[in-house]
Structures are given as C-alpha cells and as structure tokens.
Amino acid sequence: MSDSDKYPDDSGRRRFVKGVVGGAALAGVGTTGAAAINSATTSPGAGGGPTQAYAIENTAGPAPRGMPQIPIEIDSDGFIKGVWPEVxxxxxxxxxxxxxxxxxxxxxxxxxxxxxxxYCGVQSYGGLAPDYESDNYFRADSGGYDWQKDAYSAGDKLNIEDFGDYKEWGNGIGRDGLGKPATGTWRSQDAEDTMPIQILRSERIEEAAQDNDWLAASTDQGVIAWLNKCTHFCCVPGYKQASDAAKFNAEDGVYCQCHQSVYDPFSIVQTLFTALPRPD
Structure with a gap:
C-alpha cells in the first residue's frame, strides 16, 4: 500500500444533515472550489482527481474525512442492493x-x-472496475452481530424483513432503539479483494429523508449504507461493535478501534478529496 493510500489528503467538508432531525438544504460546493482545494494533490490516471462525495461524518480521531455513502435500493422481494453508477x-x-x-x-x-x-487501495479492486459484472446486492459476511450470525450464512443477500425490529434493537452498547445494523460485502463475488460495507436501518434516517432530496434518493425505508473503510489507516470500523467505544464517546457511533476515529452515521456531509486513479 502506498503512503498516499495510508495518509489520505486533508479535505474540506460541509454538513447538510446534522443529527438528521429534519434535513437542511443540500450544501453546494462547486467544482472550481474542489479544484482549488486539491490543486496540489491531483492524481492523474483513470478516474482519479478532485472528487466531491457524500459521507457519514468523521467527528473525532485522526481520520481526515467521512466514509463514503453507497446509495441503495430495495427490490420487490426485500433484498437490499447498492446502486452502481452508469457506465x-x-x-x-x-x-x-x-x-x-x-x-x-x-x-x-x-x-x-x-x-x-x-481510496485506501480500493481503487485497484476488481469490483471497482466500471464494467465489473455484479448484481450489486449486499451480501452478509461472517457477521459483526449476534443477530446476523443467526439469520445469515456468509454470502446470503441481506433482506429488509430481517430489520423489522430496528426501532427497538440493541446489543448492550450505547442506547437501544437508534437503529439496527449489519455488516457485509458489495461487488465482491468472484473477486480477489472484498469491498466491506455496513448498513443501518434507522427511524432517524427515515425522518431525514422526508425533506432532503439526497437522502430521499439514496436511502430507502430508513436504510443507509456506506463503504466501511476508515479514511485514516484503511481499517474496518463498526457501529456498536466495540465495548470500549464509550471511552471515546463513540458508543452510539461508528468507531475504529485502531486509532479511535469516530463517525456519525446520522450526519451526512459533503466531502472534497483527491480520488486515487484506477489502474489503466
């Protein structure tokens, strides 16, 4: 892994949803501003360069920015998939x-x-190739939660019906009733590398999506998803997975045990950073 992967460039970020109690108007950051912020660090190559993205907010620790959100859809059978952009x-x-x-x-x-x-080497993963063949469904991994280990085997597609108790769910870490999470993979079948994801179904996301165009478009039935790669040292954080998260006021957030970066899945922000180029 290159140093540029390990130490992502600092980036500006603007909040457009805070605490998702209602939704503010989408904050606009023009491409001119993005280029100015990243002019010293632009990466040449396939798909690299200044990039404006939406992410769950980094609120503490050394991570330079939030982890990027994955827009989702739920099919007629209740299976949850990440939407891949148009090729x-x-x-x-x-x-x-x-x-x-x-x-x-x-x-x-x-x-x-x-x-x-x-970022974090994901730019070289097979699943990130624009034309990689995938059905884009989120699939369970070995399971970051006891409920998930009981409900799924690795590789099973995640289904909205298994999140029915999201308004009450808890696991003894932080407050109950904030939402029900699961861990999984995306665009990783038959690929050498695995893209880790986390999803969360929450009433707070449902409420925010009612008056925010981006959340209305990118979430469904209160389900939000993000690429689960810490932007600091590329570790895999977790929502309500670490018993020591409370020491860092992270018991109700996404906490990375490696270096104590904390993310807020209920605060979606706009980030500017230099995307690393894909291999030609």
Missing amino acids: KTVTQNGIDIKIAETDDYKGSGVTYSSAWFQ
Whole structure:
C-alpha cells in the first residue's frame, strides 16, 4: 500500500444533515472550489482527481474525512442492493476510458461516481472496475452481530424483513432503539479483494429523508449504507461493535478501534478529496 493510500489528503467538508432531525438544504460546493482545494494533490490516471462525495461524518480521531455513502435500493422481494453508477466512456488525456458516473442522481442534483470509493487501495479492486459484472446486492459476511450470525450464512443477500425490529434493537452498547445494523460485502463475488460495507436501518434516517432530496434518493425505508473503510489507516470500523467505544464517546457511533476515529452515521456531509486513479 502506498503512503498516499495510508495518509489520505486533508479535505474540506460541509454538513447538510446534522443529527438528521429534519434535513437542511443540500450544501453546494462547486467544482472550481474542489479544484482549488486539491490543486496540489491531483492524481492523474483513470478516474482519479478532485472528487466531491457524500459521507457519514468523521467527528473525532485522526481520520481526515467521512466514509463514503453507497446509495441503495430495495427490490420487490426485500433484498437490499447498492446502486452502481452508469457506465460510460469518456476521453481523458487523449485516451478513451470507462468510468461509472450518474449525473443528477434520481433528481437529487448530485453527481454520483465510483470515484467516491477510490481510496485506501480500493481503487485497484476488481469490483471497482466500471464494467465489473455484479448484481450489486449486499451480501452478509461472517457477521459483526449476534443477530446476523443467526439469520445469515456468509454470502446470503441481506433482506429488509430481517430489520423489522430496528426501532427497538440493541446489543448492550450505547442506547437501544437508534437503529439496527449489519455488516457485509458489495461487488465482491468472484473477486480477489472484498469491498466491506455496513448498513443501518434507522427511524432517524427515515425522518431525514422526508425533506432532503439526497437522502430521499439514496436511502430507502430508513436504510443507509456506506463503504466501511476508515479514511485514516484503511481499517474496518463498526457501529456498536466495540465495548470500549464509550471511552471515546463513540458508543452510539461508528468507531475504529485502531486509532479511535469516530463517525456519525446520522450526519451526512459533503466531502472534497483527491480520488486515487484506477489502474489503466
């Protein structure tokens, strides 16, 4: 792993939902501002460079920014999938390359791109290739929670019916009733590398989505998802998974035990960073 992967560049971030009690208007940061912030660190190559993304907010610890959100959909059978952006061909430095990018995602005004996930070495994962063949469903991993180990085997698709008690769920860490989580993988079947994800179904997300265009477009039935790679040292954090999280006021957040970075899954922010290029 290169030093640029281990030590992501500091980035600006603007909140547009805080605590998700109601939703503020989508904060706008133009591409000119993004280029100015990242002008010294722009990465050449396929799909790299200044990137504006939406993330669960980093609130404490050394992580430079939040972890990127994955828009989700729930099919007619209740299975939950991460939405992959539209694959298109563009010319970059005189060379035609494929990228995955959707303009004005579901009318939200947001450009959603696979570049959101190009950090911590993920940019070289097979599943991040724009045209990687995948059904995009979230699949259970070995299970970060007791309930999940009872409900799923590794590789099973996550289903909304198994989150029915999300308004009451608790596991003895922090407050009960904030939401029900699960851990899993995305676009990783038959791939050498695994993209870890975390999802959370919460009444607070449902409420916020009622008056926020981005959350209305990117969440469904209170389910929110993010790529579960800490932006500090690329570890895999957890929501209500560490018994010592309370020492760092993180018992109700997403906590990375490696270096005590903390993220708030109920605060979605806009981030600016330099996405690392995919291998040509």
